[in-house]
Amino acid sequence: MSRYDVVVIGAGPAGAATAIRAARGGASVLVVDQAPYGRDKVCGDGLTPRAVAALDELAIPLDDAHRIDGLRMIAGRQVRELPWPGGGRFPAHGAVWPRRRLDAALIDAAAAAGAELRWQTEGLPVVDDDGAVTGVEAGGERIDADLVVLAAGAPGRAARLLGAERVADEPFGLAIRAYVESPRHTDRHLEACLTLRDPSGVAVPGYGWMFPAGDGTVNIGVGALSTMKGFKALNLNTLLDAYRDVVRDAWSVGPYLDRPRAWRLPMSTVRRHGRGWVAVGDAAGLVNPMNGEGIDYGLESGMLAADLFLADPTSAPAEYDRQVGARFDEFLRTGRRFAFLIGHPWILRSGLRVAVGTQAIANITLQVMGNLVDSDTPGAAGRVLTVADRGLAAADPLLRRTRAAA
Numbered sequence: 001m002s003r004y005d006v007v008v009i010g011a012g013p014a015g016a017a018t019a020i021r022a023a024r025g026g027a028s029v030l031v032v033d034q035a036p037y038g039r040d041k042v043c044g045d046g047l048t049p050r051a052v053a054a055l056d057e058l059a060i061p062l063d064d065a066h067r068i069d070g071l072r073m074i075a076g077r078q079v080r081e082l083p084w085p086g087g088g089r090f091p092a093h094g095a096v097w098p099r100r101r102l103d104a105a106l107i108d109a110a111a112a113a114g115a116e117l118r119w120q121t122e123g124l125p126v127v128d129d130d131g132a133v134t135g136v137e138a139g140g141e142r143i144d145a146d147l148v149v150l151a152a153g154a155p156g157r158a159a160r161l162l163g164a165e166r167v168a169d170e171p172f173g174l175a176i177r178a179y180v181e182s183p184r185h186t187d188r189h190l191e192a193c194l195t196l197r198d199p200s201g202v203a204v205p206g207y208g209w210m211f212p213a214g215d216g217t218v219n220i221g222v223g224a225l226s227t228m229k230g231f232k233a234l235n236l237n238t239l240l241d242a243y244r245d246v247v248r249d250a251w252s253v254g255p256y257l258d259r260p261r262a263w264r265l266p267m268s269t270v271r272r273h274g275r276g277w278v279a280v281g282d283a284a285g286l287v288n289p290m291n292g293e294g295i296d297y298g299l300e301s302g303m304l305a306a307d308l309f310l311a312d313p314t315s316a317p318a319e320y321d322r323q324v325g326a327r328f329d330e331f332l333r334t335g336r337r338f339a340f341l342i343g344h345p346w347i348l349r350s351g352l353r354v355a356v357g358t359q360a361i362a363n364i365t366l367q368v369m370g371n372l373v374d375s376d377t378p379g380a381a382g383r384v385l386t387v388a389d390r391g392l393a394a395a396d397p398l399l400r401r402t403r404a405a406a
């Protein structure tokens with residue numbers, strides 16, 4: 001039997017950030033991932049300015065990524081192209097970095113910092129009779145740890161053992177992506193088309209994206225929220241094909257370079273800590289319900305978990321829960337309520353006109369779409385969030401009662 005200070009289950013951005021920070025701080029760290037080294041992750045590959053700030057904090061060079069200066073939002077015939085704001089906590093640029101390469105860069109940095117890695121190894125938490133997590137079972141071996149970090153992405157077997165599943169009646173998302181060749185692969189803007197329609201013409205709460213990777217390819221995808229009517233019957237492949245038809249001429253897109261692949265976007269969790277463990281990234285439900293992005297939150301929550309462990313291993317899980325809650329809970333709760341709101345097609349239609357229709361509101365939409373808003377956000381976006389949180393709190397019971405039946 002072996003022992004580490006920290007065992008991380010999952011080598012995505014959240015797990016790698018935890019491992020980098022903990023190992024650099026002097027902790028002994030093991031990361032296990034059930035996939036082989038160099039695995040891909042179904043993703044839009046978009047890095048918000050917030051994600052760039054987190055990568056800077058981890059000292060990960062972005063030379064291999066394609067720089068992005070802003071967001072182009074499209075709602076029907078309205079097109080609004082806005083630069084990332086900068087000037088605050090986050091830089092004025094984002095990036096597109098295909099996940100196969102981003103995740104390899106991150107986990108290589110963890111290894112360079114001294115973390116041990118085991119690939120093609122499923123890790124499952126070991127829970128003692130008192131409910132405390134004492135280590136993991138991995139590859140037929142029992143490994144003890146002072147802290148087990150669940151960084152396993154959307155809930156699976158490991159999350160079930162910890163009761164860290166998605167909250168059943170909260171919204172979640174599904175998204176699909178592929179790569180295409182396009183002469184516009186060096187475009188410096190992310191493009192989000194907010195007016196998606198399913199094949200029967202029903203407005204879909206979600207968006208279609210073109211995220212140029214600068215390497216000859218563009219990541220094309222669509223995502224939808226579970227609050228829409230007919231969600232269970234929604235065919236993401238058909239939705240993606242319909243979106244590709246919409247952008248075909250403007251982007252001169254070629255055929256899909258790979259089979260389109262879909263994955264889940266968890267937006268809540270029943271619990272994200274307990275004695276001896278914490279959940280980070282998607283495993284903690286840290287995905288923005290308004291845009292499906294979570295790489296930045298994964299990096300931040302991983303760093304926070306590691307820092308708190310280095311400061312005091314015993315109090316780290318409870319303190320992590322408190323600090324993650326203070327940073328994200330209000331915004332994510334508002335986002336989930338917003339997801340119920342736009343599940344109603346007529347609210348979605350009029351909301352979109354407002355969201356992109358005027359410059360002032362579009363600036364706020366930009367901040368929301370860039371994951372730039374949280375409990376520390378000053379200015380208009382922060383105030384709007386607080387007002388929206390109160391307003392939506394009052395409307396929440398009604399929104400849930402009248403939610404579009406699946």
Ligand SMILES: Cc1cc2nc3c(=O)[nH]c(=O)nc-3n(C[C@H](O)[C@H](O)[C@H](O)COP(=O)(O)OP(=O)(O)OC[C@H]3O[C@@H](n4cnc5c(N)ncnc54)[C@H](O)[C@@H]3O)c2cc1C
Nearest residue numbers: 010012013014034043044046123153175281282293294295
């Ligand atoms: C189609 C799509 C598009 C998206 N686009 C964007 C975007 O453009 N920008 C953005 O910021 N976010 C985007 N997201 C969200 C983003 O992909 C996630 O928020 C991000 O990957 C979360 O990172 P993570 O480290 O928490 O989990 P993951 O990246 O999912 O990594 C989890 C890892 O855990 C491993 N694992 C799971 N269970 C076990 C186990 N029991 N034992 C060992 N290993 C295990 C998996 O193999 C995996 O490597 C998108 C998501 C989807 C589905």
